[in-house]
Amino acid sequence: xxxxxxxxxxxxxxxxxxxxxxxxxxxxxxxxxxxxxxxxxxxxxxxxxxxxxxxxxxxxxxxxxxxxxxxxxxxxxxxxxxxxxxxxxxxxxxxxxxxxxxxxxxxxxxxxxxxxxxxxxxxxxxxxxxxxxxxxxxxxxxxxxxxxxxxxxxxxxxxxxxxxxxxxxxxxxxxxxxxxxxxxxxxxxxxxxxxxxxxxxxxxxxxxxxxxxxxxxxxxxxxxxxxxxxxxxxxxxxxxxxxxxxxxxxxxxxxxxxxxxxxxxxxxxxxxxxxxxxxxxxxxxxxxxxxxxxxxxxxxxxxxxxxxxxxxxxxxxxxxxxxxxxxxxx
Numbered sequence: 001x002x003x004x005x006x007x008x009x010x011x012x013x014x015x016x017x018x019x020x021x022x023x024x025x026x027x028x029x030x031x032x033x034x035x036x037x038x039x040x041x042x043x044x045x046x047x048x049x050x051x052x053x054x055x056x057x058x059x060x061x062x063x064x065x066x067x068x069x070x071x072x073x074x075x076x077x078x079x080x081x082x083x084x085x086x087x088x089x090x091x092x093x094x095x096x097x098x099x100x101x102x103x104x105x106x107x108x109x110x111x112x113x114x115x116x117x118x119x120x121x122x123x124x125x126x127x128x129x130x131x132x133x134x135x136x137x138x139x140x141x142x143x144x145x146x147x148x149x150x151x152x153x154x155x156x157x158x159x160x161x162x163x164x165x166x167x168x169x170x171x172x173x174x175x176x177x178x179x180x181x182x183x184x185x186x187x188x189x190x191x192x193x194x195x196x197x198x199x200x201x202x203x204x205x206x207x208x209x210x211x212x213x214x215x216x217x218x219x220x221x222x223x224x225x226x227x228x229x230x231x232x233x234x235x236x237x238x239x240x241x242x243x244x245x246x247x248x249x250x251x252x253x254x255x256x257x258x259x260x261x262x263x264x265x266x267x268x269x270x271x272x273x274x275x276x277x278x279x280x281x282x283x284x285x286x287x288x289x290x291x292x293x294x295x296x297x298x299x300x301x302x303x304x305x306x307x308x309x310x311x312x313x314x315x316x317x318x319x320x321x322x323x324x325x326x327x328x329x330x
Contacts, residue, residue, distance in 0.1 A: 004091060006058060006246065009039065010076055012091060013060065015085040016184065019074030023057045027092055028085070031056065041086065042069070045083035060084050097140070104141075116153070128165065146182075152210065164222065170210035170232070181205045182218040185262060187243025200224065202244055209233070215240065215256070224262075231268070258290075267302065276311075 003024035010017050027036045028146060034040040036058035042048055042061040051059060051069040060076045061069065069075065078084040082255035099120045106123035109115065113131040121127065122141035122225035131145050134153040139145070144162045152171030157163070160174050164182030175181070187200030205225025214220070218240040220228055228244055230236075233251040242248070249268035257275040260266075264278050267286030272278070274292045284290065284300040291314065293309030300306055305314040312320075 003037070006074060006076075009088065011059070013078050013087050015060065015076035015078045015084065016063075018066070018077060019311075021057060021074050025057060028088055029056070031059075034210070039076075041081045041085050043085075060088070073269065080328070091156070096138075109140075110147075121161075134171065162205075165224070167206040167208075169208045170212065170322075172211045173208060174213045176214065176216040178217045179214050180290045181208070183213075184220060185221040185224055187262075203243070204228070206230070209250075212236070218242075225304060237274070243280075255292065 003026045005024050006021050014079060018139045018205045023036065026094050029038045030038055031040045031050040031054040033053055036055060036057045038056055039058045039060060040054055040056040042051065042059055042065055045065055045068060048065055048068040051073065053071065055071065058074045058076060060078060060081050062081050063077050063079055064213060066075065066077050081132055100121065103119065103121045103149050104123040107121045107125040109127045110129040110131065112129045113127045114135050116135035116137065118136045121141060122258045124142040124151050125139045126144045128145055128147035128149065130147055132152050136154040137151050140157065140159045142159045143157050146163060146165040148166045149163055151169045152172055152173065155169055155173040157175045157311065158177045160178035162180055167182045167253045185202040187202065188197040189200065193196050202224045204226045206220050206222050207227045208230045211233045212230055214236040215238035217238055218236050220230060220242045220246045223245045228242065229247045230242065231248050231250040231252065233261050234248050237255050237256040239256050243260055243262040245263040246260045248266045251268060252270045254272040255274035258272045258276045258277065261280040263281045265283045267284065269287050270284050271289045273290055273294065276290045276292060276294045276296065278284065278296045280319060282296055282299055284296065285302035287303040288300045289305040290296055290311060291305065294307045294311040295309040296306065297310040306312060307314050308317040
């Protein structure tokens, strides 16, 4: 990975340059850890005080904050430092692990499976009957793809992931280590004789759209009758549970340790904070936000932010908490 000059970085993020340097930059880092050959970022006013003490060779900063910093360290002024950081991280991204052989002889591929052009399949992978891998799919070692599965072009699946039968994955998806797609939903009823539980078999599948990313150790369960659906562009963090028959619209975000019970519907652009839990058969409409740690017990209107347990409209909940604190002081 070659270092980049100050000018090259400025072009990459369409930045206004204030100051200059002949230094080349080998990477990125936090303000308090960066060295002279690294670039750092200021996207919030609470970090502007650290500009005076950072050892970074250059700093990317929001245009709205540039008047708050003074010194000799060159700065790259951008509209949004977080988005600029995303672009620069892409420049410095290291190459993925190399496949010595595109399709390992140590992988099992069923004779009826169809493998597109430029696919890579690592050792220990299992590709089941009547499975279709479109062009450019990458399966890292020890991925299991069960029967009658379709995977779209350029999708990347990391080691340990298990994808169960009859489901569909779109193009340009990324599944990180140990993702589970299409396991049985969690369904039991008390037996008629009162002895034990009767398992409810789930015969549906999972349908995942294009550009979906699912973090390590997350689970998407199959539908009871039809499909569990994850829409285009959704981003799922590590350790997330999406239960049977849930439907996620486009570009939803679910942070770590959050979970959807069965038959939950999310509209487009819904954000679920970390460790939030959503009750069965709830609808959270487009653009709504569920704060971290909340428990949603009823439908949420479009564009609303809810928090607390049980979750209610955010401003009302904050007033409630403030009132309770006052009671404790009286």
